[in-house]
Every structure is written in structure tokens, then in C-alpha cells.
Amino acid sequence: MSIGIESLSVFEQFDSTNDQAVGLITDPIRRESVLNRLSAGMDESLAQEARLHGWRVQALFEAMATHLRHVSIVKQEDVGSYHFDDINGSVKPPDFRIVTDKREQLLVEVKNVAPKYKEKSQKIRASDLDQEKRYADLTSSRLLYAHYWSHINIWTLIDPAVLQREGRDYALDFPTAMKANELFILGDLLISLRPPITATFVVDGGQFLNGIAQATLTDWWMSSGDQVIRNELERTILWKFYSLHKPGWTTDCKVENDTMGRIREARLVQTPLESQVCDRGFAQVAWLSRIFSAAYNEATITSDGQVKKFRHQPEGWLSAIMAHDLGEIEFAGTRLRPSLGPAAR
Structure with a gap:
């Protein structure tokens, strides 16, 4: 939809004279009134940090769901007008409608859990749940949170x-949410790699000045286990995996010098605990949803948690790994072992 068409929708929502016998819709005074109401609403929302984060998280979910393998359609459900038979009570549209590749109709209400509420149970008003369930029943859809x-x-x-x-x-x-988690039905995957994950940097004229390595980078590659990865996209993906926080993994820096004592090669090696490696030699790295969200957060919020923007288009490397289906697959020069979520085991 064009900006021009969408602006008419906004005008209609904020036009307080819609139901009154007034002059033409092109009246400049009427237009100014709409803009004033819109400006007041923006001032109110921009002053509420929780609302900004909630709106950003909704956009994050929409972007993530769009890139998950088993999602065919994602649509904002709680926008625009709607009419219903209220004989059985009121209804409330959830945030999104999702159609899966199995043609299952899902309605999803998105909730942001702020860090300050991490230890508390998350509350959902019974009246909201009843209205959303009624809406789901009327539209033959399954409601999820x-x-x-x-x-x-x-x-x-x-x-x-x-x-x-x-x-x-x-x-x-x-704990209850994790045990009942069904994000896998949208295509979320648990990525596992053969450790260690190694980043190798070849440099020219490297030396330490005031404790900081000074050098010219001439080549670099990544490794998973004993598999060397030089393809630009694939090594970028593995570097992103390397950069993720992985509990239990340790990082070791190994430096090789030439005969003159200058740095020739540096290797950053990440290794998991022995107990984290399965019988087949794989170690868990992260869920796709976490990888996507971490990249989205980096682009949309500041280091101190302030919102920079609501929406962000993922980079090519992220779209590439999000596009894969369930099942063991070959990618980035190594074996990625996706795993179903807890509820599927």
C-alpha cells in the first residue's frame, strides 16, 4: 500500500468530525485538526519507554516469523476496523495472524517481558484472554501467546x-513457558556445530604497541572442528556463531610470530565443556530465534537499551540460515544439526 493511501487511513482514524455533518474532507482546518491529534498521540507514546519497547518487540516478532521456514503468511491482525456478532460477548483481535506451510491458521498475541519483571510471573487479564479466544473461535484459528x-x-x-x-x-x-514452548512449529531450530570454532587471522608486520596488536590483515578464515571455511558468506555466518554468548564455552588466543618476533598469525579458539559435546561430536550453539533477535536488537536499540528504530531488514547471512528446513543439513562447510524444541521431545 502506498504512503498516500495509508495516509488516508490515518486521516480517517484521527478525524473527529467523521460522524458529524461538516464541510468537505479537504477543508484545511479539518486537516490541521487531524495533524494536531496525531502529534499529541505521538508525544504521548514517545514519552512511554515501555510502549516503545513493546512496539519494537512486536516488529521483531513479525520480522522473525517472516523468516522462519514453516511460516507462509504473517499479517497484522489488530489493525483496521472489524464488526462482530456480540451475542456471546466481546472479541479482541490478537496482534498477528500466521498461516503455516501446513495451512494451519494461528493467532499470536505478543508480549514483551522487560528485564525488571524477569523474576515475576507474567499476567494476562482473564477478560483479554476470553475475548481473544472468542475471536479465535469465530475465525476458526488457534490462539497462541x-x-x-x-x-x-x-x-x-x-x-x-x-x-x-x-x-x-x-x-x-x-519455566512453564520453556517446557510448553512451541516455537518449533514455525520453524525455529537449535543449531549445533562440531567444536572447536576457530577464527584465524593472517597479518603482516604485526606487533604490540602499548598492549594493543598493530598489524595489516591479509587473510582470514573460520573453522568448525577440522573443516576450514573460506567462502565469504559461510565464514561470516560462522563468525556470527562465534560471537554469540555461549555459556560454558571458553576462548583461547594463540599467536604465532615470525623470526623477527612480529605477529604472523592469530587464532581465536572457542571450545565447549566436554559435557556439552554429544556422542556424535556436536555442541549446541543457539536457537535460530535467538540468533535473529540478537542481530535485530543490535540494529534497533542502543547499548544502554534505548530504541533507535522499530523495524530492521536482516542481513544476507541471517536470511540464509533462517531459510533452512528441519532435518540435518549441510551448510557453512560443516554439519548443522537442527533440533526440535522441548515440547516436541
Whole structure:
């Protein structure tokens, strides 16, 4: 839809004279009134940090879902007008409609869990849940709740049946959400690689000045296990995996010097704990959803958590790994071993 057409939709929403007998819609005074109401609304929202983060997380979920393998359509559901038969009560559209590659109709309500609330159960008003379930029933869809636990960069997707009633609300804690997580139905994968992950840098004239290595980079490559990866896209992907925080993994720096004592080659080697390596020689790196969200966060929020923008188009390397299907696959010169989520085991 063009900006011009969308602007008419905004005009209609903020035109307080819509239901009154007034002059032409092109009246400059009427237009100014709409712009004033829009400006006041923006001032209100931009002053509320929680609202900004909630809006950004909704955009993050939409972007992530769009790139997950089993998602065919993602559409904002709670926009525009709608009409319903209220004989059985009110309805409330959830945030998004998703159609999977199996043609399953899903309705997803997205919730952002701010770091300061990480230890608390997340509350959902019973009235909201009832209205969203009624909407889902009327549209022959399945209702799900997506929570983004921002302090640990983890998404969960749960059926409301796992919610616990607490007075007038329903509650969800993180352990319950993880046990019931169904994000795999959208195509989320657990990436595993053969360790160690190694980044090798070949330099010219390298030396240390004031404790900092000074050199000209002439070549670099990545390795997973004993597999060397030089392809530009593939080594970028593996470098991103290397850069992720991986609990239990340790990093060792190995430097080789030439006969004059100058740095010739530097290797950064990441190794997991022995207990983290399975019988087949793989070690878990991260879920695709976490990889995507980490990259999205880097582009949309500052280091101190301020929102820079709401939307971001992922880079080519991220789109490449998000496009793969379930099952063991060859990629980036090594074996990536996707794994289903906890609820599928």
C-alpha cells in the first residue's frame, strides 16, 4: 500500500468530525485538526519507554516469523476496523495472524517481558484472554501467546491452556513457558556445530604497541572442528556463531610470530565443556530465534537499551540460515544439526 493511501487511513482514524455533518474532507482546518491529534498521540507514546519497547518487540516478532521456514503468511491482525456478532460477548483481535506451510491458521498475541519483571510471573487479564479466544473461535484459528524474555533473549510460544488462573488474571512463569514452548512449529531450530570454532587471522608486520596488536590483515578464515571455511558468506555466518554468548564455552588466543618476533598469525579458539559435546561430536550453539533477535536488537536499540528504530531488514547471512528446513543439513562447510524444541521431545 502506498504512503498516500495509508495516509488516508490515518486521516480517517484521527478525524473527529467523521460522524458529524461538516464541510468537505479537504477543508484545511479539518486537516490541521487531524495533524494536531496525531502529534499529541505521538508525544504521548514517545514519552512511554515501555510502549516503545513493546512496539519494537512486536516488529521483531513479525520480522522473525517472516523468516522462519514453516511460516507462509504473517499479517497484522489488530489493525483496521472489524464488526462482530456480540451475542456471546466481546472479541479482541490478537496482534498477528500466521498461516503455516501446513495451512494451519494461528493467532499470536505478543508480549514483551522487560528485564525488571524477569523474576515475576507474567499476567494476562482473564477478560483479554476470553475475548481473544472468542475471536479465535469465530475465525476458526488457534490462539497462541508469544513472550519475549528480553533479559536472556529467548522467545517462547505457548498455548493458553498452560496458563494458571490467579484471581482475575492468568499467569505464566518462565519455566512453564520453556517446557510448553512451541516455537518449533514455525520453524525455529537449535543449531549445533562440531567444536572447536576457530577464527584465524593472517597479518603482516604485526606487533604490540602499548598492549594493543598493530598489524595489516591479509587473510582470514573460520573453522568448525577440522573443516576450514573460506567462502565469504559461510565464514561470516560462522563468525556470527562465534560471537554469540555461549555459556560454558571458553576462548583461547594463540599467536604465532615470525623470526623477527612480529605477529604472523592469530587464532581465536572457542571450545565447549566436554559435557556439552554429544556422542556424535556436536555442541549446541543457539536457537535460530535467538540468533535473529540478537542481530535485530543490535540494529534497533542502543547499548544502554534505548530504541533507535522499530523495524530492521536482516542481513544476507541471517536470511540464509533462517531459510533452512528441519532435518540435518549441510551448510557453512560443516554439519548443522537442527533440533526440535522441548515440547516436541
